[in-house]
Every structure is written in structure tokens, then in C-alpha cells.
Amino acid sequence: DIQMTQSPSSLSASVGDRVTITCRASQGISKYLAWYQQKPGKAPKSLIYAASSLQSGVPSRFSGSGSGTDFALTISSLQPEDFATYYCQQYNTHPLTFGPGTKVDVK
Amino acid sequence: EVQVLESGGDLVQPGGSLRLSCVGSGFNFRTFAISWVRQAPGKGLEWVSAISSDGASTYYADSVKGRFTISRDNSINTLYLRMSSLRAEDTAVYYCATVHFWGQGTVVTVSS
Numbered sequence: 001d002i003q004m005t006q007s008p009s010s011l012s013a014s015v016g017d018r019v020t021i022t023c024r025a026s027q028g029i030s031k032y033l034a035w036y037q038q039k040p041g042k043a044p045k046s047l048i049y050a051a052s053s054l055q056s057g058v059p060s061r062f063s064g065s066g067s068g069t070d071f072a073l074t075i076s077s078l079q080p081e082d083f084a085t086y087y088c089q090q091y092n093t094h095p096l097t098f099g100p101g102t103k104v105d106v107k
Numbered sequence: 108e109v110q111v112l113e114s115g116g117d118l119v120q121p122g123g124s125l126r127l128s129c130v131g132s133g134f135n136f137r138t139f140a141i142s143w144v145r146q147a148p149g150k151g152l153e154w155v156s157a158i159s160s161d162g163a164s165t166y167y168a169d170s171v172k173g174r175f176t177i178s179r180d181n182s183i184n185t186l187y188l189r190m191s192s193l194r195a196e197d198t199a200v201y202y203c204a205t206v207h208f209w210g211q212g213t214v215v216t217v218s219s
Contacts, residue, residue: 034206094166
């Protein structure tokens, strides 16, 4: 199975900060990587697919990069509604696997 | 507008069975591979099962293999998850999901 790791596991940031979360796959997954945002008590929301393609309706301050084993999600200027937990997921190979999540909270 | 709506979650005793359903609208349901993903209370996301767009291929996490069965009926835009021999550790919110969109989830509680 492909293991997904994320760093950091949590971070504290302020509105306006640039935030980067990294995700690493235990083996190459090409660009079959998605990012999701989840707020407490809510379903996950798709942000990025194919490593760098922005989901329709997602603000352009979100961007994704990477291929192979190393990926990143960047929020260029953190907004109040962005405080949440972020998950990466590989969909290159079954079983599909998620990273453990990165919680972004208020500094 | 894309909508994905799960149903069927309930309180069930250990060893019991349940069938979850997921109805999709606003997109071409029959062209998408779809997964079930679950989230236990206070935990992260766990992929459970997936099915190809035509239903010919199915995939399962080791934790549910032999107990859960995924299926779909593209004529009515519906995905199913048949769950049997349920255990306490199956307690979770179950989501129907693709990389593009997710449902709101349905709650399964396994307890005596």
C-alpha cells in the first residue's frame, strides 16, 4: 500500500500569512494527488485534483504543486474561512490512501 | 448544481447489517468511479471501497474486505454499500466521494 505523510501535523498562522503544507507518497504516484479541506462537523471539500488543478469555485489563493512523491498545497494569503484541517489523498493505486491531515489554526 | 446525498445510516448491533445508498445528480454519474470514505469520531479520513464507472471493478480496504460489498445502479444514479458483520470499529460517518465532490455523509453507529 502507498503511505501518505503530511507535514506539519498542525500549524498556527495569522490572516494574511502564506501557508504551505507538504504531502509525501511512499512511492511515485505521478500527479494523482488531491487535496481536501474539512471544517469541524462538515464534509470534506475538494480543493485540488491532479496535483495542481483547482476545483471549480475554489479561490485562486489555493494552489497545488508537485509530482512523483512530493507535493505541496499553498494558501497565498490566509483568510478567516481557511482555518480548517487539510488532507491529501493519492488516487494512483488501490487501496486509495489519505494523509493524516494538517490542522491550520489561529495564531 | 452537483448534489451527492447519502442515506441509510443507523444504530445497529455488533454483528448486524446495513445498506447505505448514495444518489448523485447534476453530473454524469455513470462516467465517474466513486468511493466510500469513512471518518470515525475524532479521527482522520479512511478510504473504504471504490467501484469503477461501469461497476465491473471493485476495490476494498483490508479492514472491510469480505464484510462490505459496493455496487452501483447507473440507471438511477445510485451507489450502494452493503455492510455486514458490523463491528464497533465500523462506527463512523460514511461519505460517498470522488476527487471532485463529496456528499454530506451518513452516520453509522455500531453498539449494543
